[in-house]
Amino acid sequence: MTRKVTIRDVARRAGVSVGTASRVINGSGNVAAELRQSVERTIIEIGFQPNSAAQSIRSGTSRTIGLLVSDIRTLRLAHLVRGAQTELERAGYGVFIACHENDREREAQALQFLSRRRIDGLIHSNCNDRETEGDATAPGMAVPTVVYDRDGPEHADLVQIAHDAGIRQAVEYLAGLGHRRIGLITGPGFMYPARSRIEGLRAALSDAGLPFEPRNVSATSFGEAFVDVSNMITRPDRPSAIILGGASMLGGALRAIRAQRLEIPRDLSLVAAGDSELAQLATPAITVVRWDMEEIGRACATALLSRIKTPDAPRRRLLVDPELVVRGSCAALAANLRAAAAE
Amino acid sequence: MTRKVTIRDVARRAGVSVGTASRVINGSGNVAAELRQSVERTIIEIGFQPNSAAQSIRSGTSRTIGLLVSDIRTLRLAHLVRGAQTELERAGYGVFIACHENDREREAQALQFLSRRRIDGLIHSNCNDRETEGDATAPGMAVPTVVYDRDGPEHADLVQIAHDAGIRQAVEYLAGLGHRRIGLITGPGFMYPARSRIEGLRAALSDAGLPFEPRNVSATSFGEAFVDVSNMITRPDRPSAIILGGASMLGGALRAIRAQRLEIPRDLSLVAAGDSELAQLATPAITVVRWDMEEIGRACATALLSRIKTPDAPRRRLLVDPELVVRGSCAALAANLRAAAAE
DNA sequence: TTGTACGCGTTATCAA
DNA sequence: TTGATAACGCGTACAA
Numbered sequence: 001m002t003r004k005v006t007i008r009d010v011a012r013r014a015g016v017s018v019g020t021a022s023r024v025i026n027g028s029g030n031v032a033a034e035l036r037q038s039v040e041r042t043i044i045e046i047g048f049q050p051n052s053a054a055q056s057i058r059s060g061t062s063r064t065i066g067l068l069v070s071d072i073r074t075l076r077l078a079h080l081v082r083g084a085q086t087e088l089e090r091a092g093y094g095v096f097i098a099c100h101e102n103d104r105e106r107e108a109q110a111l112q113f114l115s116r117r118r119i120d121g122l123i124h125s126n127c128n129d130r131e132t133e134g135d136a137t138a139p140g141m142a143v144p145t146v147v148y149d150r151d152g153p154e155h156a157d158l159v160q161i162a163h164d165a166g167i168r169q170a171v172e173y174l175a176g177l178g179h180r181r182i183g184l185i186t187g188p189g190f191m192y193p194a195r196s197r198i199e200g201l202r203a204a205l206s207d208a209g210l211p212f213e214p215r216n217v218s219a220t221s222f223g224e225a226f227v228d229v230s231n232m233i234t235r236p237d238r239p240s241a242i243i244l245g246g247a248s249m250l251g252g253a254l255r256a257i258r259a260q261r262l263e264i265p266r267d268l269s270l271v272a273a274g275d276s277e278l279a280q281l282a283t284p285a286i287t288v289v290r291w292d293m294e295e296i297g298r299a300c301a302t303a304l305l306s307r308i309k310t311p312d313a314p315r316r317r318l319l320v321d322p323e324l325v326v327r328g329s330c331a332a333l334a335a336n337l338r339a340a341a342a343e
Numbered sequence: 344m345t346r347k348v349t350i351r352d353v354a355r356r357a358g359v360s361v362g363t364a365s366r367v368i369n370g371s372g373n374v375a376a377e378l379r380q381s382v383e384r385t386i387i388e389i390g391f392q393p394n395s396a397a398q399s400i401r402s403g404t405s406r407t408i409g410l411l412v413s414d415i416r417t418l419r420l421a422h423l424v425r426g427a428q429t430e431l432e433r434a435g436y437g438v439f440i441a442c443h444e445n446d447r448e449r450e451a452q453a454l455q456f457l458s459r460r461r462i463d464g465l466i467h468s469n470c471n472d473r474e475t476e477g478d479a480t481a482p483g484m485a486v487p488t489v490v491y492d493r494d495g496p497e498h499a500d501l502v503q504i505a506h507d508a509g510i511r512q513a514v515e516y517l518a519g520l521g522h523r524r525i526g527l528i529t530g531p532g533f534m535y536p537a538r539s540r541i542e543g544l545r546a547a548l549s550d551a552g553l554p555f556e557p558r559n560v561s562a563t564s565f566g567e568a569f570v571d572v573s574n575m576i577t578r579p580d581r582p583s584a585i586i587l588g589g590a591s592m593l594g595g596a597l598r599a600i601r602a603q604r605l606e607i608p609r610d611l612s613l614v615a616a617g618d619s620e621l622a623q624l625a626t627p628a629i630t631v632v633r634w635d636m637e638e639i640g641r642a643c644a645t646a647l648l649s650r651i652k653t654p655d656a657p658r659r660r661l662l663v664d665p666e667l668v669v670r671g672s673c674a675a676l677a678a679n680l681r682a683a684a685a686e
Numbered sequence: 687t688t689g690t691a692c693g694c695g696t697t698a699t700c701a702a
Numbered sequence: 703t704t705g706a707t708a709a710c711g712c713g714t715a716c717a718a
Contacts, residue, residue: 004403006711017689022713029714030687052459053399054711057694060347062396073425078416082442094456097440099425113437116395277620349695360705365697372698373703397695400710 005048014042025050056118064094065304066114066122068107069148071099076247076274076293077125080148083297084123091305093120102127119143121304126150130190144307146300151192157307158317159300163193163245163273164200166289166322170243170271171204173287173324178333179241179269183216185228185253186245186273194219197245197273225252233260233268240269240333247274247288254282265331275325284328291322348391357385368393399461407437408647409457409465411450412491414442419590419617419636420468423491426640427466434648436463445470462486464647469493473533487650489643494535500650501660502643506536506588506616507543509632509665513586513614514547516630516667521676522584522612526559528571528596529588529616537562540588540616568595576603576611583612583676590617590631597625608674618668627671634665 011021016035023029024039031039042048056062065088069077085095096114100107107127114122121144129150145156152158167184174182184201186194198217205212216239218228225244229252232238244253250272262268264284272279275290299318307313354364359378366372367382374382385391399405408431412420428438439457443450450470457465464487472493488499495501510527517525527544529537541560548555559582561571568587572595575581587596593615605611607627615622618633642661650656 004711007713008711018712019689019691019714020687023688026713032687035688049455049459051400051461051711053396053405053461054694055713056396057394057400057696057710058712058714060694071425072415073418073421075416075418075421078418078421082414082416085440085442089456094439094460096437097428099428112392113432116392117437118394118396278624281621281624283626347695350697351695361696362698362705362707363703366704369697375703378704394695397710398697400694400712401696401698403710 004051005046007048007050009046010039010042010048013046014039061120062118063092064096064117064119065301066117066119066124066143067095067097068100068110068114068122069097069125070102070127072097074248075276079293080297080300083294083299084301085297087298087301088305091301100127104128115143121145121308123148123300123304124150124152124156126152126191128190129192144304144311146304146307148296148300149193155315157303157315159296159303160192160196160317160319161291161296162319162321163196164203166273166291166324167197167200167243167245168204168207169322169324170273170289171201171208173326174241174243174269174271174330175208175210177241177269177330179239180210180333181213181216181237181239181241182210183218183232183239183242184245185218185225185232185242185249187219189219194245197243201243225249226256227252229253229256230259233257233262238268241330242268242270244270244272245274247272247276247279250276250278250282250286254278264329269330271330273322279327282329286329287327288325289322290325291320296320347394348389350391350393352389353382353385353391356389357382404463405461406435407439407460407462408644409453409460409462409467409486410438410440411443411453411457411465412440412468413445413470415440417591418619422636423640423643426637426642427644428640430641430644431648434644443470447471458486464488464651466491466643466647467493467495467499469495469534471533472535487647487654489647489650491639491643492536498658500646500658502639502646503535503539503660503662504634504639505662505664506539507546509616509634509667510540510543510586510588511547511550512665512667513616513632514544514551516669517584517586517612517614517673518551518553520584520612520673522582523553523676524556524559524580524582524584525553526561526575526582526585527588528561528568528575528585528592530562532562537588540586544586568592569599570595572596572599573602576600576605584673585611585613587613587615588617590615590619590622593619593621593625593629597621607672612673614673616665622670625672629672630670631668632665633668634663639663 007018007021011018020031020035021039023031024036067081067084072078072081081097088095098110100110123146125148146159147156148159149161171182186197189195202212220228244250264270270286272286272288275288279286279288350361350364354361363374363378364382366374367379410424410427415421415424424440431438441453443453466489468491489502490499491502492504514525529540532538545555563571587593600611607613613629615629615631618631622629622631
């Protein structure tokens with residue numbers, strides 16, 4: 001176990017003062033060329049590494065960003081994280097990743113943990129954006145914050161997906177195929193995405209001259225896709241097309257559809273909001289509304305970096321427009337009816 | 344921007360010395376009940392959070408673990424990370440995640456970065472375990488280290504998958520189905536998994552009384568699965584069964600097989616080493632040799648924690664046995680031949 | 687241009 | 703049991 005090597009060791013060995021050594025290390029102030037070289041050589045020789053904790057305590061900045069999401073095992077969040085990470089590391093920041101797993105308590109703990117680490121900024125995807133009062137009182141929340149795809153607290157910058165616009169694209173596409181009863185199954189209403197999607201559905205249906213039917217909308221808890229889809233597709237007046245809000249629902253939805261012996265797209269058209277490996281690999285491949293999580297991660301990072309640079313700038317909101325990717329899970333309604341009648 | 348609140352603020356406001364405040368905060372030493380309560384109340388009132396950088400600089404320990412893998416966008420690595428993270432957080436450690444993306448330079452940079460942060464331990468999955476001499480000289484490598492699924496440097500503890508045993512299970516299963524020409528396609532030989540798999544194949548074939556044919560083994564770079572599989576299955580004496588080493592190869596392999604208009608399992612049996620969503624969802628579902636990445640992440644964490652506790656304990660090696668999960672991608676050879684003849 | 691010395695927030699030692 | 707104070711490693715104001 002070698003004892004740690006400090007800037008004093010460098011100074012002593014190079015025959016200079018710690019001040020000079022520090023100036024060489026940070027490139028601040030002028031240092032004679034010969035001394036500089038001597039110090040630089042010494043640093044390499046004895047393998048000196050500045051202690052970032054000491055730097056942090058001295059400078060009041062930790063060069064660390066906190067990144068708090070539900071779970072990096074979710075592929076799209078892993079992509080978000082990587083996008084943010086590359087951008088932040090490029091700027092010299094380290095990234096502390098924490099997962100709240102949609103548990104308010106865990107989230108609070110993580111926030112407190114990050115606060116003790118004196119993070120310089122936070123990228124946060126809350127697990128509940130309707131009750132952020134807890135966070136407001138939470139210590140360390142005055143830190144520059146970018147909230148991803150949630151309605152964050154007052155002081156935070158926002159990076160959000162325009163889910164309403166995505167739903168609109170899906171509805172226009174489906175309406176163009178002749179569908180008149182379009183269902184939406186999405187997550188719980190205490191998070192921005194679900195609210196935005198429902199709003200988008202309402203507007204898009206109205207524009208298409210179609211009625212908004214509350215029974216064709218299901219906004220409940222996660223992981224219940226099987227149940228929600230089953231309920232919706234077993235009704236006699238079931239929708240002929242369903243929009244699935246949330247990529248994590250696709251598995252359950254497909255199982256439900258299969259269990260009812262419905263065939264996609266013959267008996268039911270399906271659009272998923274959010275791309276996934278499953279959507280690409282399913283047969284038929286699922287038509288989706290998608291956005292690039294890695295790019296969004298980078299966007300969160302740059303937003304945060306500029307917020308850190310100019311803390312008093314007005315609050316910003318970045319809205320990312322999704323893109324419709326047509327694959328094989330939707331059929332024109334006429335064909336749909338024909339096939340159904342032929343059975 | 345509220346000024347940071349320090350332990351001195353707590354002490355002053357509670358009317359005690361910083362020493363007493365510190366003792367209350369850390370639960371070290373005895374403090375009179377009334378003083379303790381007063382301090383505790385004050386801490387909550389003014390929202391004091393110990394500055395972990397200062398704690399670190401004082402105690403010489405950062406309560407931080409570095410976790411260096413190729414890429415958390417790989418689902419199984421995300422699982423490993425979460426497993427390790429939960430275990431380490433439970434023990435009061437924060438986890439600094441870095442990705443080297445199989446680039447030696449990035450890896451060195453990450454190592455240096457983590458070293459400056461004075462991590463107390465490292466969980467590392469090297470991108471090349473045949474040239475670790477660079478790491479040895481790298482500063483900060485004296486830190487307690489657990490290497491995952493690589494042949495790490497001398498001082499590191501090892502957590503490895505028994506890939507050889509996994510291949511053996513696959514070979515025994517395939518041989519039992521009548522297969523005599525069994526191919527193996529795996530990653531580059533400068534990493535432990537490929538070496539272990541080839542070794543396992545050799546031993547298992549020998550035990551089954553089958554010849555080891557070098558041309559039925561392909562150990563090249565990643566991401567070339569399509570090419571490697573194509574080459575192997577277009578040969579006139581192609582194997583009747585292929586073992587795929589590395590879950591990331593499955594996509595390319597399936598495309599290659601499809602491109603040759605071979606049908607699984609009729610024309611070709613397939614076993615994948617490493618489970619994946621794709622393996623479960625493909626039709627037919629792919630028979631795999633699998634292991635639980637989250638459990639392994641936890642194992643890495645506990646190994647590291649005990650290493651930190653007892654730095655001088657002898658080097659340990661944990662070998663995890665894979666498990667064969669039979670699904671639908673393998674057929675008895677007889678049926679295979681019959682079908683082929685009927686074409 | 688260089689060196690000295692102080693302070694960052696904390697813990698630990700030592701006297702009281 | 704409590705308080706005063708030294709140290710941890712570093713950056714920087716100030717003096718030389």
